[in-house]
Amino acid sequence: MHVHHRRATAPGSYVQGGAAPDDQVLNLKFALTQNDVSTLHQKVADVSTPGNAEYGQHLSKEEVEKLVAPSPDSVQAVNEWLSSHNLTSTSSSPAGDVRAVSLTVKQANALLDADYSIFTDQQTGVKTIRTLSYSIPADLKSHVLTVYPTTQFPSPHKNSQVTAFKSKRAEDTETSCSTPFTPPCAQSLYSIPSNIPAQTTSRLGVAAFVGESASYSDLKAFLAKYRPDLPSSTNFSTELSEGAVNDQSNPGLEGSLDIQWTVSLVSPTVPVTFIDVGENGGGDLFTDLQEFLSVTLNDTDLPQVLSISYTLPEAFSDEATLTSLCNGFSQLAARGISVLVASGDAGVLGGENSSMCRRFVTEFPASCPYVTGVGGTIGQGPEVAWNSTGGGFSVYFPAPSWQTSSIASFSQSIPANYSTGRFNLSNRGYPDVSARMDFVEVRNGSLQTGVGTSLSTPIVASVISLLNAELIAAGKSPLGFLNPFIYANQDAFTDIVSGSNPGCNSDGFTATKGWDPISGAGTPVYTKLKAAAGL
Structure with a gap:
């Protein structure tokens, strides 16, 4: 197995606790290598740069999907790996470059050589199930870009923060900008x-x-x-x-x-x-x-x-x-x-x-x-x-x-x-x-x-x-x-x-x-x- 990503410690104020329950269900996403993403990026530059002959000639949904769809070999290789663990995947993106798998923590640990645990954010008290490392078969390195949620942690900042609120009646008026x-x-x-x-x-x-x-x-x-x-x-x-x-x-x-x-x-x-x-x-x-x-x-x-x-x-x-x-x-x-x-x-x-x-x-x-x-x-x-x-x-x-x-x-x-x-x-x-x-x-x-x-x-x-x-x-x-x-x-x-x-x-x-x-x-x-x- 190839270690696909590992972090030494949890980020921010997360603290690792005990092991996650074996029967806890996880919904994993497998992002597969896209077919021709470099051409996609060049097309973005061409259609978005003033003065370029292709400026404003935006691509269709189908044209984009053709560039980012994974190769049949990638889909087959990943599905065969999952099948060997009695798991199946479904497409989770229009181009099929993201595959979704529902499985238990016990199955995820075995599949990814992971150690899913319960982490608690000390600032918010929010608990989440993550692992500090995960692996995939070495022959899948060229087919799988990433798997999540694995070593990625929820941010304690849900959105851009809003502060200093003062309430007043909606009919009150302001006189200055x-x-x-x-x-x-x-x-x-x-x-x-x-x-x-x-x-x-x-x-x-x-x-x-x-x-x-x-x-x-x-x-x-x-x-x-x-x-x-x-x-x-x-x-x-x-x-x-x-x-x-x-x-x-x-x-x-x-x-x-x-x-x-x-x-x-x-x-x-x-x-x-x-x-x-x-x-x-x-x-x-x-x-x-x-x-x-x-x-x-x-x-x-x-x-x-x-x-x-x-x-x-x-x-x-x-x-x-x-x-x-x-x-x-x-x-x-x-x-x-x-x-x-x-x-x-x-x-x-x-x-x-x-x-x-x-x-x-x-x-x-x-x-x-x-x-x-x-x-x-x-x-x-x-x-x-x-x-x-x-x-x-x-x-x-x-x-x-x-x-x-x-x-x-x-x-x-x-x-x-x-x-x-x-x-x-x-x-x-x-x-x-x-x-x-x-x-x-x-x-x-x-x-x-x-x-x-x-x-x-x-x-x-x-x-x-x-x-x-x-x-x-x-x-x-x-x-x-x-x-x-x-x-x-x-x-x-x-x-x-x-x-x-x-x-x-x-x-x-x-x-x-x-x-x-x-x-x-x-x-x-x-x-x-x-x-x-x-x-």
Whole structure:
């Protein structure tokens, strides 16, 4: 047997307890080696780079699946191995590159030469069943990319954190755009129009994981306060899968925020869909992300923009598993889907204990090169980088070609030997853009305020959705995967040149002229982005 992945200890504040019960059922996913993922990545660059002859010629669902489907040999080899243990697999992805197996802990230990145990997160008390190592037959190394859940641990941070809530009646009013930040303030600050004719071709999808829900009545109250010009019937649709329920009696912080802000900023132009995946079973974002990718990639009529306000530390997983998930996002990119992802809300510390912080903490999926990471800002005269915004350089993913020159320029602003070994300037940097992070929302009828890149992300997603609506109305392709466009048009953003996110007994990163790993290229200016898009 070949040890496929091993970690010395559990990450974060997890502590290993006793052995998991032999009869406990696990649902394992086997990510198989994809047929031609290198061609897929090249196609993403071709169709997403302004000036390329193939720009805007996004691939179809079938074309993408042909590139990522595993070889028949891989499927056969894995199935024969499973069969030898009296197990069978089913496809868990549209292209068949992810196989699902339901089995007991006893069977999993025998199959993977593993030692599944009960681990407890000392911060939250959440218990999870994982192993510190697993193995596969040596002759399957070229066929299997990763198996999970094995050595990947649920993050204690279910989503970008929201804090400092203060409740007041929803009918109370604010008189300033300094704080709290409201949808009309966002429209003013970022030149977001509210009069684009309604149409249904451009759509915006809001991701929801770990049991999040969004309330129809809270949205109605929010719109009555901040978008009274909209019809009272303005609403959102839902897509529920893998046991998800949009529980109207228990609206979530994240679901409420994301839905209320996207609907208020893009209505009446763009319909919004709440894509809710997975039950609230302990905050296992790895599983929910895989299910989300499976659901969206199987959709023949995807929203052109997806907003994801959830993060998890790269260190809680391994390179192979994150690569598998990132390849899923590259499939969406090839199909012309813009995926906006929060950069996180704990600075370079990432929620770790400062005394244990050796490397700056990096967050996934923002660290994936095929999504657009969104950082947070504060203030408006001028905006500055928020001191808790996530950002940095991936541990695993190399810098993509469209970003290397920006990273090289940023590197000139770093003092010599600054935080040596805590980040890798050769790797993917994030965020790519940023927006305000202080917000209001209505939850259970009460107006609340908070902070987080959970707001920044739906703001930028809304901007892109409205731009797509205008592009489609003009007979043009939607923007698709955004990053090559962003780095080629940085003058369409307001550069953020001050602010830092200290942590890990350091100053963290400091905003500077041009792109930086705290504010990205800056905050969007709708009118400039519209011109850059050829409108």
